[in-house]
Amino acid sequence: MLETHYNTVIIGAGPAGLMAAVEAYNPDHSIVLLEKMHKTGMKLRISGKGRCNITNEEGMQSFLNRFGKKGRFLKYPFAQFFNHDLLKYLNEMGVPTKLERGGRYFPQSDRATDIVVAFEEKLKALKIPIVMQAPVTGLQKNKENRFVLQINHAGKSVQIQADQVCITSGGLSYPATGCTGDGYLMAQSFGHTITDTAPSLVPVLTAGDTAKRVQGVSLRNVSVSVWSENKKVTEMFGEMMFTRKGVTGPIILTLSETLVSMLDNKKDVHIKIDLKPALDHKKLDQRLLREISEHSKQNFKNMLKTLLPRKMIDLFVDILNIDPDKQLHQVTGEERKRLRMLLKEFPMQVIGHDSYDHAIVTSGGISLREINPTTMESKLASNLFLAGEVIDVNGETGGYNLTSSWSTGFLAGRSMRNNELKEF
Numbered sequence: 001m002l003e004t005h006y007n008t009v010i011i012g013a014g015p016a017g018l019m020a021a022v023e024a025y026n027p028d029h030s031i032v033l034l035e036k037m038h039k040t041g042m043k044l045r046i047s048g049k050g051r052c053n054i055t056n057e058e059g060m061q062s063f064l065n066r067f068g069k070k071g072r073f074l075k076y077p078f079a080q081f082f083n084h085d086l087l088k089y090l091n092e093m094g095v096p097t098k099l100e101r102g103g104r105y106f107p108q109s110d111r112a113t114d115i116v117v118a119f120e121e122k123l124k125a126l127k128i129p130i131v132m133q134a135p136v137t138g139l140q141k142n143k144e145n146r147f148v149l150q151i152n153h154a155g156k157s158v159q160i161q162a163d164q165v166c167i168t169s170g171g172l173s174y175p176a177t178g179c180t181g182d183g184y185l186m187a188q189s190f191g192h193t194i195t196d197t198a199p200s201l202v203p204v205l206t207a208g209d210t211a212k213r214v215q216g217v218s219l220r221n222v223s224v225s226v227w228s229e230n231k232k233v234t235e236m237f238g239e240m241m242f243t244r245k246g247v248t249g250p251i252i253l254t255l256s257e258t259l260v261s262m263l264d265n266k267k268d269v270h271i272k273i274d275l276k277p278a279l280d281h282k283k284l285d286q287r288l289l290r291e292i293s294e295h296s297k298q299n300f301k302n303m304l305k306t307l308l309p310r311k312m313i314d315l316f317v318d319i320l321n322i323d324p325d326k327q328l329h330q331v332t333g334e335e336r337k338r339l340r341m342l343l344k345e346f347p348m349q350v351i352g353h354d355s356y357d358h359a360i361v362t363s364g365g366i367s368l369r370e371i372n373p374t375t376m377e378s379k380l381a382s383n384l385f386l387a388g389e390v391i392d393v394n395g396e397t398g399g400y401n402l403t404s405s406w407s408t409g410f411l412a413g414r415s416m417r418n419n420e421l422k423e424f
């Protein structure tokens with residue numbers, strides 16, 4: 001099944017590898033895509049809860065901002081292949097897409113697997129083989145400057161040679177999908193630096209049983225601020241959710257990179273949830289006063305029903321320690337103030353985060369300083385290309401991470417296609 005030599009070898013059949021393999025197509029090159037697992041794109045298949053948030057409608061600059069400082073590196077790859085290029089590309093492959101809330105694109109079918117199948121068919125048409133259950137365990141160069149790959153395949157350890165190689169083996173998150181950081185070791189053997197890696201876009205764990213009591217409650221249009229030593233570090237507006245052990249949802253996942261790094265630096269970390277961000281303290285107080293005067297004979301618990309999701313009411317009653325049956329005209333100014341503070345600054349102490357098993361992406365990876373962003377070729381080893389999550393880029397949720405994989409995979413593939421492989 002495996003030849004002893006290929007012009008082009010791509011390691012890892014996730015979105016970056018599938019794209020790189022298609023784009024590497026050159027009728028004069030022999031190409032193979034090697035995949036560790038028994039199926040291609042295991043992570044892609046479960047992305048977006050099986051629906052796959054392919055990309056985002058956002059314009060270039062704000063899109064790049066979603067990657068923080070590392071976004072600068074993606075400027076060139078995105079200029080070659082960006083969100084609308086991808087949508088057209090998928091459409092031509094028979095995967096029409098649709099736009100949803102938050103500028104997020106999904107396959108019209110809501111099936112991530114349609115994308116994987118479309119890439120497999122494309123590769124088949126181009127006669128580019130995908131060899132499954134073929135983990136690469138070692139990558140070096142020999143004296144002739146050719147790559148030598150060690151592969152476990154069909155119960156044997158085999159060696160093959162290649163003129164150019166692309167590492168698209170992903171990061172460390174969701175290891176069950178095949179991503180166990182193998183590419184870092186391969187890159188390191190060529191002198192590459194691996195910046196500190198950590199789980200990112202990951203649920204966080206909070207102290208006590210607060211989260212457990214309201215588990216499953218989803219809050220839309222709230223603002224979450226991150227605090228340490230009485231200083232506000234950052235704040236974000238959007239949607240979040242309580243879990244059995246803490247909090248998750250889009251804004252928490254996005255804030256998780258900051259939270260994880262603060263926890264790693266042994267900082268005291270807590271968040272405050274502003275459940276009424278549209279009202280400042282003064283306006284909220286006026287609203288509470290109005291509520292109290294207009295419904296003075298109603299009880300306190302009834303008023304909470306107008307302010308909170310049903311599942312949070314008992315929790316509020318307990319934290320505030322106010323008699324739920326108390327009539328509103330009996331609520332004191334001090335009690336009203338405590339309610340207002342809790343609505344504006346619902347506190348939760350962050351004590352940890354979930355592991356790579358539950359992290360959407362890995363932050364850190366192969367240092368961007370050692371990669372040429374106009375080709376995705378290593379600056380340390382000629383004819384070695386690097387793309388996808390294995391490199392040190394990670395973005396927010398909303399289709400940004402996949403876009404980075406598609407675009408860097410596209411550019412790496414095109415570079416390999418056009419590589420004259422002069423030395424051989």
Ligand SMILES: Cc1cc2nc3c(=O)[nH]c(=O)nc-3n(C[C@H](O)[C@H](O)[C@H](O)COP(=O)(O)OP(=O)(O)OC[C@H]3O[C@@H](n4cnc5c(N)ncnc54)[C@H](O)[C@@H]3O)c2cc1C
Pocket residue numbers: 011012013014015016017034035036037040041042043044046047048049052053054055134135136137168169170171173174177178179180182183359360361387388389390398399400401402403405
């Ligand atoms: C649950 C979940 C949901 C997500 N949803 C979204 C979403 O909706 N939108 C979005 O933008 N992003 C999403 N992401 C993130 C996105 O899926 C990843 O950023 C993206 O898949 C990375 O692509 P990649 O090709 O670089 O790596 P991967 O998809 O991780 O693929 C790497 C491949 O390399 C293979 N491999 C690893 N080591 C070897 C080896 N030694 N030899 C051979 N093969 C190897 C692996 O088996 C794997 O198939 C999600 C992630 C998770 C975990």
